[in-house]
Amino acid sequence: MKLIRELRRTLDDAGLRGSFLVRDLRSGDELGIEPDLEFPIASLVKVPLALATLERIRRGELDGSARVLVQPGGITTPGPTGLSKFRHPACVAVDDLLYLSTAVSDGTAADALFALTPPAEVAAILHGLGLRGITVRHTMQELMETPVERLDPEDSHLAHFLAIEAGTAGRGHRVPQLDITHANSGTARAFLELVQALWTPSPIDADVAARVRSLMADNVLRHRLAPDFSSDASRWSSKTGTLLNLRHEVGVVEHADGQCFGVAVLTESRVPAISQPGAEALMAQVARTLRDHLRHR
Numbered sequence: 001m002k003l004i005r006e007l008r009r010t011l012d013d014a015g016l017r018g019s020f021l022v023r024d025l026r027s028g029d030e031l032g033i034e035p036d037l038e039f040p041i042a043s044l045v046k047v048p049l050a051l052a053t054l055e056r057i058r059r060g061e062l063d064g065s066a067r068v069l070v071q072p073g074g075i076t077t078p079g080p081t082g083l084s085k086f087r088h089p090a091c092v093a094v095d096d097l098l099y100l101s102t103a104v105s106d107g108t109a110a111d112a113l114f115a116l117t118p119p120a121e122v123a124a125i126l127h128g129l130g131l132r133g134i135t136v137r138h139t140m141q142e143l144m145e146t147p148v149e150r151l152d153p154e155d156s157h158l159a160h161f162l163a164i165e166a167g168t169a170g171r172g173h174r175v176p177q178l179d180i181t182h183a184n185s186g187t188a189r190a191f192l193e194l195v196q197a198l199w200t201p202s203p204i205d206a207d208v209a210a211r212v213r214s215l216m217a218d219n220v221l222r223h224r225l226a227p228d229f230s231s232d233a234s235r236w237s238s239k240t241g242t243l244l245n246l247r248h249e250v251g252v253v254e255h256a257d258g259q260c261f262g263v264a265v266l267t268e269s270r271v272p273a274i275s276q277p278g279a280e281a282l283m284a285q286v287a288r289t290l291r292d293h294l295r296h297r
Contacts (some may be wrong), residue, residue: 040183042241082106114220145247188264228284
């Protein structure tokens with residue numbers, strides 16, 4: 001297809017390889033670029049974590065109002081937001097940890113939830129709901145123990161260079177967090193199946209699905225795909241994921257006219273730089289082009 005070839009070329013020229021899939025959640029029509037290419041998923045794992053936690057609350061196995069004591073130096077997941085920056089002990093309800101983990105992408109909050117529902121149990125709940133293709137193996141603290149954490153800030157580009165150069169053709173990697181046989185992993189298609197199940201009738205309990213949707217609607221990180229999907233006539237709900245040279249986002253755009261599209265974008269960059277606003281913008285442009293083609297064909 002000419003459009004897909006052109007978009008692949010544009011991505012390659014910018015040093016990006018990506019797995020894109022856009023689906024009309026009403027009709028099932030979809031369009032993508034390498035939608036079955038598996039990636040480490042970074043913070044995208046917080047959506048399955050939220051789903052599993054809420055499912056356990058529904059079953060009565062957890063109490064959403066129960067308070068969890070988070071100690072500085074206890075759960076020590078580094079990160080730029082929320083409890084990750086706290087300097088003193090804090091008691092936070094499970095329901096509020098869900099907000100911090102999903103909407104604010106707080107790694108410490110996520111690991112407090114993983115302490116209640118370990119990765120293997122999250123994976124089992126996903127499978128029990130008929131959701132395949134997303135592998136949950138480890139906590140956020142393990143995710144963040146990459147070479148960049150051991151380097152001085154001025155040398156962090158070396159970790160990005162290693163991320164780019166140390167991979168294998170089979171998606172293995174010398175950095176364990178970037179090796180799909182070791183890391184939490186998934187594909188654009190698997191995440192589209194997840195959002196499809198959250199936005200349309202499925203084995204997921206309706207109240208659980210509604211809560212996950214509200215958490216994704218409250219996402220405060222809106223610099224990646226949101227500029228191309230948010231407007232007065234649409235609602236964008238999503239979750240981002242970022243690690244070294246990986247930049248991901250998965251979401252749903254709901255239009256005032258009733259149309260509803262799931263969007264999944266997982267990318268890796270060949271440019272050894274932390275800040276890449278051009279890559280962020282191009283991801284959104286490619287995803288929107290796919291959505292526009294589906295919407296008007």
